Amino acid sequence: MPPRSGSNWGEQSQAEFGPWRCHWRRLGSKQAPALVLLHGFGAASGHWRDNAADFEAAGFCVYAIDLLGFGQSDQPSIKLDNRIWSLQLQKFLIEVVQGPAVLVGNSLGALVALTTAVFAPELVVAVVAAPLPDPTLIQPLPLRRSPWKRKLERFLVNSIARLLPLGPLIALLRQPALLRLGIGSAYSNPARIDRELVKLIQQPARRSGAPGALAGMVRGMALRPGAATAPQLLPRLSCPLLLLWGKQDRLVPVQISKKILAYIPKNRCDLELIEGIGHCFHDEDPERFNQLVLNWLKAGNISA
Numbered sequence: 001m002p003p004r005s006g007s008n009w010g011e012q013s014q015a016e017f018g019p020w021r022c023h024w025r026r027l028g029s030k031q032a033p034a035l036v037l038l039h040g041f042g043a044a045s046g047h048w049r050d051n052a053a054d055f056e057a058a059g060f061c062v063y064a065i066d067l068l069g070f071g072q073s074d075q076p077s078i079k080l081d082n083r084i085w086s087l088q089l090q091k092f093l094i095e096v097v098q099g100p101a102v103l104v105g106n107s108l109g110a111l112v113a114l115t116t117a118v119f120a121p122e123l124v125v126a127v128v129a130a131p132l133p134d135p136t137l138i139q140p141l142p143l144r145r146s147p148w149k150r151k152l153e154r155f156l157v158n159s160i161a162r163l164l165p166l167g168p169l170i171a172l173l174r175q176p177a178l179l180r181l182g183i184g185s186a187y188s189n190p191a192r193i194d195r196e197l198v199k200l201i202q203q204p205a206r207r208s209g210a211p212g213a214l215a216g217m218v219r220g221m222a223l224r225p226g227a228a229t230a231p232q233l234l235p236r237l238s239c240p241l242l243l244l245w246g247k248q249d250r251l252v253p254v255q256i257s258k259k260i261l262a263y264i265p266k267n268r269c270d271l272e273l274i275e276g277i278g279h280c281f282h283d284e285d286p287e288r289f290n291q292l293v294l295n296w297l298k299a300g301n302i303s304a
Contacts, residue, residue, distance in 0.1 A: 002027060004053040007046030007200045010064070015096055017088045023072035024092065027052045028061035033303040034101035036093070037064040038109025040280070044071025046200050047106070050286035058294050059303075063101070065092055067112065069217060075209030081220035082108075083228050086115040093123045102302065104128040104293060106282055107252070111230065118236045126302045127237070128293050130244035130281050133252040134230035137259050153223065174205040188248040188278035189285070197283070234263035241269045242296045244289070246277030270296065 002011040010025035025045055035055050037048040045064035052062045066073040067085045078084075089112060093101060102125050103113035110129030117124040179202055183193050204210060226232055241264065245257045257271055272292060274281055282289045297303070 004056070005050055007049045007196050009046070009049055009052050010062070015065075015092060017068070017091055020068060020074040020076055022068065022074070022088060022092070023066040024063060024096065026061065026063050028056040030061055032056075032059055032061040034093075034097045034099060035060040035062050036089070036097065036101045036103050037062065038089070038103060038105035038112050039064070039067065039070065040105075040107030040109050042070070042201055043106070044200060044204065046071070047197075047280075047283060049196070049283070051104075051282050051290055054286075054290040055294070060102070063092075063097060065089065067109070069209075069213035071204055075204075075207060075213035077209070077212030077216050079220035079223065080213065080216045081224050081228065082111045082115045083119075083224070084220065085112045086119055089113075089116050090120045090123060093120075099123075100125050102126050102128070102297065104130070104282075105132075106130055106280060107133055114230065114233050114237065114241075115228065117239050118233045121238050124239050126240045126242070126297070126300070128242045128244065128296070130289070131246070131249060131252050131257065131279070132230065132243060132260060133256070136226075136229040136231055137256050140226075140229070140231045174202050176202070185250055186279040187284055188246065188276060192280075192284050230260070231263055234260060237264060237268065239268075240300055240302060242293070243269060243271045244274060244281055244292065245271070246274050246279060246281050246284070248277060249279045251279045 003009045004027065010027040012023065012025040014021050015024055023045065037045065037051065039045055039047045044066045048064050052064065055062045068088055069075050069080050100123050103116065105113040105128065110132040111134055113127045113129065114132065117127050176198055179198055180193055183197065183201065184190060187193055243257055243260060245254050247254050254273060261269060261271060277284055
């Protein structure tokens with residue numbers, strides 16, 4: 001039997017996405033409705049260490065993937081953004097899950113879930129975003145930019161990505177003391193910042209491809225077209241959305257949640273603001289997170 005908890009949970013395997021290998025895991029019967037967990041920036045599928053078992057016990061077949069550049073998936077130096085990660089997820093849903101699924105995402109994973117729900121709505125039953133970050137929610141991109149301005153932006157972003165000393169910077173930040181300090185900015189509950197969590201985030205940063213993948217993320221996310229940003233994706237969302245936001249989130253302030261509501265009809269979005277929780281609700285208080293998600297799915301009669 002595969003482990004049901006801890007960062008090593010589930011039955012684990014590899015799938016192909018183009019020339020790259022992508023790590024994924026599963027817990028539960030393949031015949032059950034599918035629920036896919038999507039990690040945030042710097043994390044991996046193991047971050048859902050105390051969530052998968054509760055969703056499986058509630059009757060779901062629970063999947064999770066490592067997005068390209070993270071976890072045990074390959075770390076290509078190509079431009080990486082939510083469109084690429086969405087294509088990775090779509091291929092996974094078609095070839096491995098073999099059908100639509102409920103998508104549950106933390107931070108970057110929530111943006112990937114939203115992107116997939118808009119670009120491939122036939123593959124997504126509902127989205128849980130906990131929370132949903134995108135810098136363009138603060139400063140939206142103009143609908144049209146002149147060719148010279150786009151060229152200038154590409155030049156500046158590519159120059160910065162090349163000049164940044166990402167290798168030494170990653171080597172510095174993956175030191176346990178600094179890593180714990182960084183993780184602390186995402187957690188309001190320091191008791192959850194244990195050795196298992198530090199190791200989960202530290203291991204991918206030790207791989208040789210980490211600097212190139214990070215440079216690819218800098219280029220990709222900065223140079224996305226407006227159509228791939230949250231302000232333009234949200235009005236096109238057709239499936240139900242649950243927003244879960246920690247009131248003590250220091251990385252993506254809770255005020256951003258109100259901006260999201262302005263882009264989407266209220267009958268398609270439910271917002272829960274959680275007291276005493278930071279950026280990683282699912283890992284800070286997994287029991288409460290799991291119950292909130294399951295109650296929402298049950299209330300909406302939502303399954304795959």
